[in-house]
Amino acid sequence: MAKTAGFCFGVKRALDMAFDIAKKDACTCTLGPIIHNPQVIKKLEDAGIAPVEDIDALKDRKVSSVIIRTHGVTIEQIEELENSEITVIDATCPFVKKAQNYAKLLKEEGYKVVILGNKEHPEVKGLMSYAGDDVMVVDSPGEFKKVRGKVGIVVQTTQQVETLKELISSAVENCKDLKIYNTICNSTALRLKETTEIAGTVDVIIIVGGKNSANTTQLASLCNELEVASYHIETADELETQWFEGAETVFITAGASTPEWIIDEVKERIEGIGGETR
């Protein structure tokens, strides 16, 4: 069992806030899914808090308050909400918040802001809105186009530091003034590190977490690079007996948004296939 599996600080904080509100206020929603784990979202919906897609949908539902997801939203959305009757409960992960502030600071200091991250991810969409019109988003260092002058880099919190190093090496060739905020969160870094260190000593790795979760898919793609048999599942139901044929050691890890009850179920199901847990 990975020591680093499961809820990180930001996810735990956001869910505590959400379930707390669920007890008090029947008339609230989250703007987008609060975290990227469909099973947790389902539980929250059962407790009365549904995710809605945009602010118009909030208005249609006449909610009194809205919870901002861990990944944050755009500055324009925050401003629109602040000008409305709806109360904002900000569950943005404090580390994402930090990255947003750095993006804003870089823009104000006249840097061209480069974000290392996936431009389709809500965290990056939020970051972009703070970085100014001139922002460049690169998903991989190869996408970086030569820029001279002042370049400031911020990073989606779930990226790998090795990718950041490659991007910087590319940028420093031409940029005489380069400012980097390494906003990769420690929780992500430690999870990736633990998996890297253990990969060579196990036969199979099971990665548990949302298929839409950036940090979980980072874990899964790391395992692919490490060339160890690995499977990314959301729940125990996806496990297949043949994955474990001839395997002596299985490593179970999970993303920052994967709840303990799902990890436990996976562990028990694998034990049932015939094993013991260390």
Added chain:
Amino acid sequence: MAKTAGFCFGVKRALDMAFDIAKKDACTCTLGPIIHNPQVIKKLEDAGIAPVEDIDALKDRKVSSVIIRTHGVTIEQIEELENSEITVIDATCPFVKKAQNYAKLLKEEGYKVVILGNKEHPEVKGLMSYAGDDVMVVDSPGEFKKVRGKVGIVVQTTQQVETLKELISSAVENCKDLKIYNTICNSTALRLKETTEIAGTVDVIIIVGGKNSANTTQLASLCNELEVASYHIETADELETQWFEGAETVFITAGASTPEWIIDEVKERIEGIGGETR
């Protein structure tokens, strides 16, 4: 013949200034050798401008003006001179000046300043004086000690960009706020690049320039890494016939402080050994 061999902008500018003053003012000195080429220093001495070691020596000689060397001097030395009767003629290379200003700026912005360079080199000694008491000088990335918090990097103008990349990769692991001024001068970068590109296609490389010249020794150490037969000489007199036995192609390059007349002499001497120049 290397296209990039010989005087760079900063050296040419400084020598123009010095020989110009030599015509007008018999009572001037340089604070340390103006560039790192003993043969040029000798020429300048013959024209009446000698290098002196420190400000006391200037005062002993009762000079009316002093020329600041291309590598720059410390902020304390500049201040002492400004408070004296001696007129300062600043031949500091504008690119070194820029690095000094960046070191000062980083210190003022609360960064711990890290200088990539050789702490015994006068350019780095000058830079250090602008960077504050907390400065760290690393000659190679391996010397970098983990620092958390705000780290600002400036670079001795004659370093290799690959070394800078290694240093940054090491620093970004722990520093959340990293600011880099890539103060490696283009002239150095292009000279190293040309040599790297040509190394595989020639039998022997001759590097011409002061043994005390940082950019020339960088060239020489690059050639060592590239595993091509290479020899670092100051003048044609050091050439040895046996270096060229069986060699079909010889590449001649030179540092930023090597005068054309020395390069020409080397070329002619090698032609005399039996060859033709392309």
